[in-house]
Amino acid sequence: MKYPLAIIILAPLIGAAILGLFGKRMSERVIGWIACSTVAVSSILAFYSFFNHASALEHGDKHYEYLFTWINVGSFRADASLVLDSLSAIYILFVTFVGFWIHVFATGYMRGDKGYWRFFAYMNLFMFSMLTLVLADNFLLMFVGWEGVGLCSYLLIGYYFQKDFANDAAKKAFIVNRIGDFGFALGVMLLFTKAGTIFFFDDPGRGVHGAFDWAMAQTTDPLALSAIFAGGITTIAVLLFVGAIGKSAQLPLYVWLPDAMAGPTPVSALIHAATMVTAGVYMVSRASSIYVHAPTAMFIVAIVGAATALFAATIGLAQWDIKKVLAYSTISQLGYMFLACGVGAFGAGIFHVFTHAFFKALLFLGSGSVIVGMHHEQDMRKMGGLKKYMPLTFATMLVGWLAISGVPLLSGFFSKDEILYRSFVAEGLPDSWAKILWFVGAITALVTAVYMTRLMVLTFWGERFTAPEPALEAHSTSGEHHAGPPHESPRSMVLPLIVLAAGAVFAGYLGVPEGLPGGALPNYFERLLKPSIASPHMKEAKEPVREHREPSVPEFSLMPEIVEPPANHSLELTLTGVSITIALAGIAIGWVWFNRKPLWEPPRLLEEKYYVDEVYDAAIVQPIKQGSINVLWKFIDVHVIDGAVNGAGHLASLLGTGLRYLQSGLARSYVAVLVFGALLLIAYFVIR
């Protein structure tokens, strides 16, 4: 197999092309097969590539695939080339795997929809973009993927284009993303200015230098506010993080994600839970060598992550739409990932991405199954007692619920606990911020457990809540008023749920932190990732340190001398105990609180999402809109530009009218003009 990475990327692209060009005439069955098989090809090749190079990747080897030189102008070079190292390997593994199962689910979910072919064409296009983003070996190609996923997100959110709110949501997503992209682009440009290259790693065979190799040779910036604007590494890091804020829906650019739930549920599962929104975390981890030299930026990342986590969790507590709850939950979990990156535990952050992909996709798909079963009803107030109607969905969602709440032995527990521990013991943060961040994370975990329990309770337990229908005769409240009772979903939709549930349970065992009693299991995840990401505990290296290695291994990897802090096992155990307590307490609180009738009404502030959208609308959107209408349109376009154009014509006509008076037909005036001209001529000669 000559170019496995290229095929991984191109298979979905081909699928998108076929479906886009010919899909209209195909049957649903054929479309579904094409879409899923291209992703399956990518997935199989991803596994193949991984296991082919597994041991090499652990050593920090990178496997390059150079396709062609895209831009080579002056000192700026960008190639279409792909790199497989441990970070991108992990990503393509779960992206293609989860993506495949979501595609399968979507074949059942979207059945009967007129734009079936369009949907799958966009989904495949998205897979192409996401894989390009992950496998790229320079910032420009990554940006291509970055923009591509944004585009597909827009296309898919606005899939039901006949609905206005879908179109608005799609536009909102794209525009808010764009704001982040602007920061990202600036960061890349600044990086190029300082490092002279936008490739990630050195590749002497091709004659390119790597930005990360440059970054490793820099001195660390101080932890100071001024560093942000100094135009050095910290500025680069902050600008890149702005892009991540947009793409991964952190404060203040998260507002697009809840509205993005207007798209079909598989879209929410794939793009807005498992893959696209984690692109920001990917990018920050990729650029870890830049971040570890910019402690101020890392501090900002940690604070933004923690604040977002808590903020979104509180809003999720008050939402009635099942998908919105999950959306805010995603934002909150993304906050955790950035918190991890901010305190230097990039590995823990990526681990959480990995486990989150499984259980969040599971939860979304499960909610999709519930929605279909309830004949497209999304309001939880109309649900209840579904566990006897949809047992399989219920069982799988149970797993997802426990995982996200952090119940021990499931995947979410391991990853979340790791993040909390690492933030507690983080060094390099000012004063007692480490403890504060841990505390915020712990509170968020509590709230997470509470609202997820609320979701489960309202949906699956209790009796059916139905809105009183005046047309129906008085029944008990558990009477149905839909066309038929809620039903379990077809096999195509349930099978992925089961697979993902298995993943949610077992994926966590790949990365059990060492301090836990299950320390017999090696922390494979951490070990795998170690060579690909920098750690803040490195010694200051002016020059990359060569470790002992065989000559077949490339010259440099991001593995200078790392001085790890001593692993405080007893502290870790204590904190783990605290996490378990929080998880169980949260579930208990949620159970008791939400099981009673009448339904608990959340405070207005939370239900209205802290009015953030309204504030943005008033502060930003309306002024821009008014400015555009009154200033740009009515004034500049109509008066200035049209005025200039019309004015030119007007001027010509005025000039003509004025000059017309010269042609009076009177000989005397002609003579006068003659004499005047003669005077001027004489004057010229006289003065000269």
Next chain:
Amino acid sequence: MTGELEKILFIVVAAIAVASALNILIQRNPLYSALSLIVTLLSLSVLYLTLRAQFIAAIQIVVYAGAIMVLFVFAIMLLNVPKTQPEVEKQKGLRLLAIPFAGVLIAEMFFVLRQIRPLTLPVLSGDPDQVVGTTWSIGTALFSDYLLPFEVTSVLILMAVVGAMVLARREGD
């Protein structure tokens, strides 16, 4: 002494010329204007004499004042318009323009004259009958160096005669 006499003579003759020129503008009747012009021409002729241009002075009186002005007088008499209807004037503003224009011209004149070096008439030398200004000098120059203009001028006069006849005849003549 002769210098002073010459100057006085010049000033007197110049004054007459200017006065009669102004009279052309002042008079309403075109006939009176024509007569004033004749006076101007005569005074100019005197000036030509002081400049040693005897031939030209004579020609001026014979041709200009004697033929051309007579022609003008004939035309004026022919076209004697009775002043019955009021005079039409359009663009009255042009009258006002006259003063600034005149002023500027005079000013320019002063500017130019400042730079002229004080010349006087050169001393005569050579045969007094062949000095510049005599008939002999003009005649020989006309038929040797300036033959072409002479011939062209004759054609021009022919054209003028033909043109005048064509333009002035009545229809059906």
Next chain:
Amino acid sequence: MVPLSWYLALSALLFTIGAVGVFIKRNAITIFLCIELMLNAVNLTFVALSGFFGDVGGQLFVFIVMTVAAAEAAVGLAIIISIFRNRESLNVDEVDAMKL
């Protein structure tokens, strides 16, 4: 001795008077007279310079100018007569049919 500049000054003055007359007067023949005045002013300049520099060309030029003036007077008066026949008026301001 009369310096050259006096002659030139007189010539300029006569020329100015003629120019002013051309666009003050409305009678066509009077305008013509003023044109003749201008021509004579220029003649004076030529003769003066010819005398002061001893070049006969100046006087020759005057000779030609006089001839041309005669021809022009003949043709011009013929035109004026034909216009008069059409309009019964010598007022130049009434001949403005060529205006825009």
